[in-house]
Amino acid sequence: xxKITIRIFAIFCLATVLFTSCEKFLDINPLYTQxxxxxxxxxxxxxxxLTGAYDLLQSSFITVWIGEIASDNSIAxxxxxxxTEGLHExxxxxxxxxxxxxxxxxxxxxxxxxRVNYIMENKNKLDFEGKDQIIAQAQLLRxxxxxxxxxxxxxxxxxxxxxxxxDEVTEISRTPQAEVYAQIESDLxxxxxxxxxxxxxxxxxxxGVALSLHGKALLYQNKFDEAAVILDRVIDEGPYDLIPNYxxxxxxxxxxxxxxxxxxxxxxxxxxxxxxxxxxxxxxAPGFHGIRQYNGPVYGDGNSYNMPTEKLYNSYAAGDIRRDxxxxxxxxxxxxxxxxxxxxxxxxxxxxxxxxxxxxxxxQGEIGLPDNDxxxxxxxxxxxxADVLLMAAESHNRASTPNDAKxxxxxxxxxxxxxxxxxxxxxxxxTQDIWDERLYELACEGHRFFxxxxxxxxxxxxxxxxxxxxxxxxxxxxxxxxxxxxxxxNANY
Numbered sequence: 001x002x003k004i005t006i007r008i009f010a011i012f013c014l015a016t017v018l019f020t021s022c023e024k025f026l027d028i029n030p031l032y033t034q035x036x037x038x039x040x041x042x043x044x045x046x047x048x049x050l051t052g053a054y055d056l057l058q059s060s061f062i063t064v065w066i067g068e069i070a071s072d073n074s075i076a077x078x079x080x081x082x083x084t085e086g087l088h089e090x091x092x093x094x095x096x097x098x099x100x101x102x103x104x105x106x107x108x109x110x111x112x113x114x115r116v117n118y119i120m121e122n123k124n125k126l127d128f129e130g131k132d133q134i135i136a137q138a139q140l141l142r143x144x145x146x147x148x149x150x151x152x153x154x155x156x157x158x159x160x161x162x163x164x165x166x167d168e169v170t171e172i173s174r175t176p177q178a179e180v181y182a183q184i185e186s187d188l189x190x191x192x193x194x195x196x197x198x199x200x201x202x203x204x205x206x207x208g209v210a211l212s213l214h215g216k217a218l219l220y221q222n223k224f225d226e227a228a229v230i231l232d233r234v235i236d237e238g239p240y241d242l243i244p245n246y247x248x249x250x251x252x253x254x255x256x257x258x259x260x261x262x263x264x265x266x267x268x269x270x271x272x273x274x275x276x277x278x279x280x281x282x283x284x285a286p287g288f289h290g291i292r293q294y295n296g297p298v299y300g301d302g303n304s305y306n307m308p309t310e311k312l313y314n315s316y317a318a319g320d321i322r323r324d325x326x327x328x329x330x331x332x333x334x335x336x337x338x339x340x341x342x343x344x345x346x347x348x349x350x351x352x353x354x355x356x357x358x359x360x361x362x363x364q365g366e367i368g369l370p371d372n373d374x375x376x377x378x379x380x381x382x383x384x385x386a387d388v389l390l391m392a393a394e395s396h397n398r399a400s401t402p403n404d405a406k407x408x409x410x411x412x413x414x415x416x417x418x419x420x421x422x423x424x425x426x427x428x429x430x431t432q433d434i435w436d437e438r439l440y441e442l443a444c445e446g447h448r449f450f451x452x453x454x455x456x457x458x459x460x461x462x463x464x465x466x467x468x469x470x471x472x473x474x475x476x477x478x479x480x481x482x483x484x485x486x487x488x489x490n491a492n493y
Contacts, residue, residue, distance in 0.1 A: 036118070043128040049119050050134050053141050054203070056112030057264045059278050060380050061285040062105060063148070064360055065306050066090060067446030072461045074357070074444070077307040078288075078350035087305070088350065093464030097477035097493055105152055106476050108278055112145040113159070120161040136194035140205045140213070143187040144382075147217055150180045151450055154472040154490060158183055174475075174487055181221055188214040197239055202256070203265035208238045212261050212383045219391050220454055224398040231392035234261075235410070240385040242417045247325045249384070250359045252366050252377050259385040268368030268377030282368045282375030283360070290362035290373075291330060296343035299328075300362035300372060304348040308355040312443060321418050326443045328358040357444045386414050386441050394434045404430055414441055468492060 039045055068074040069091045076091040078084055086101035095102065119138045123131075149156045158175035160183065192210035199206050211234045218227035234240065241258040248254045255263065270281035277284055290302015308327045316323035331354060334343045360378060368375030393410035396403040404426045411434060412422055423433050435455055439448065452458040459467045469492035480487045 053115040059108035064446040071448035080349040097474040103476040109145040116142040136191040139187040140191040228395035262382040264380040285360040286376035287373035289357040293346035307353040328356040
């Protein structure tokens with residue numbers, strides 16, 4: 001594969017990417033370089049550039065951490081409160097503009113944006129069969145990266161179809177989030193018009209991803225009427241369905257099942273390092289979530305991060321199989337084993353709840369190499385069909401002309417799968433029932449904090465949450481400094 005030396009290939013990855021870790025991000029080999037201005041000469045070059053844009057998806061594991069730890073679902077855990085300090089700050093709602101995890105979210109997603117913009121800047125340089133598919137996937141990727149950015153930070157700089165030089169950074173302003181959402185919707189509409197429901201290449205994005213993400217973006221803007229129409233298309237026209245057994249959702253051997261809409265693919269055969277988590281080809285989350293110094297059956301040992309709370313465990317109704325599929329009660333599990341006296345584990349100094357994330361956890365049959373802490377092959381499920389059903393239910397229930405009958409039908413499909421009784425409420429009570437169902441169905445997947453914020457429940461459910469502040473995370477201070485201080489910080493940080 002050709003190595004690309006990019007003159008300026010980042011916006012706000014800037015000093016963080018450009019001047020410190022660009023070799024990791026851009027895969028530069030000084031012995032084999034090619035000028036970026038003359039790169040796109042063959043269809044293969046476009047395909048390789050698209051692969052580079054996909055590569056930043058692998059940073060998505062961080063949303064599993066922050067989306068749960070910032071909520072009432074999990075505590076940070078880990079070895080100590082000073083180990084991955086940023087996660088503990090987020091857990092305690094004491095985070096500020098100097099936070100490594102939030103900085104990673106910012107720069108990793110902008111790295112993805114700029115890789116897409118590099119393609120789009122050169123989209124008319126060469127014509128060839130299949131280019132429309134590449135461009136559509138690139139637009140979809142850009143929409144996803146910007147959605148993550150606006151979801152975390154609100155107003156963010158919107159740069160489309162161009163690279164920026166370092167001297168241009170100070171001229172860029174934060175764009176109102178309504179305009180960012182408008183671009184997201186535009187990219188997703190364009191992508192959905194070109195892409196098919198299926199893609200022969202595993203892990204590549206499809207029409208279903210574009211429509212589902214579009215529906216989610218509309219839901220986050222409270223555009224319920226529009227969201228209902230688009231999400232209905234996914235349900236009615238798409239090839240998706242709930243799989244019969246909820247416990248099979250997160251196993252490696254069942255990946256690619258009918259419920260999969262948008263998975264981030266990971267490898268269990270290629271590693272990286274703790275010093276560059278973005279360089280990983282494996283999913284770091286299962287290893288970080290694993291049981292500390294564990295010696296026993298089923299599971300592998302890990303680092304005891306992102307530990308579910310007793311509140312989450314106890315929120316499930318009796319008989320709801322999703323509780324144990326989502327949350328591992330380690331002491332109960334050990335007590336149920338025939339050799340329980342021989343099973344041991346350790347508690348980390350960063351906090352111990354007694355519970356582990358059972359969806360993204362290291363299992364003995366899913367241990368990657370060479371470093372099994374960092375190379376799990378378990379995919380990250382960005383959007384699955386149950387999420388679409390629940391988003392559609394909420395959209396119909398909260399529409400200008402509510403259709404509670406349809407909302408109830410979608411809710412019933414989700415609950416029938418796990419043999420839970422039918423809900424018959426309506427109006428605002430149905431709204432709350434749908435929100436609660438999202439908790440039970442999607443726990444430990446990284447949705448909870450953002451669901452609580454967008455539905456106005458965060459201040460009630462999250463200890464330390466300050467209304468008017470914590471709805472958004474702070475813009476990393478290093479990024480503000482790189483603009484010469486021209487950006488304002490989010491309110492109350």
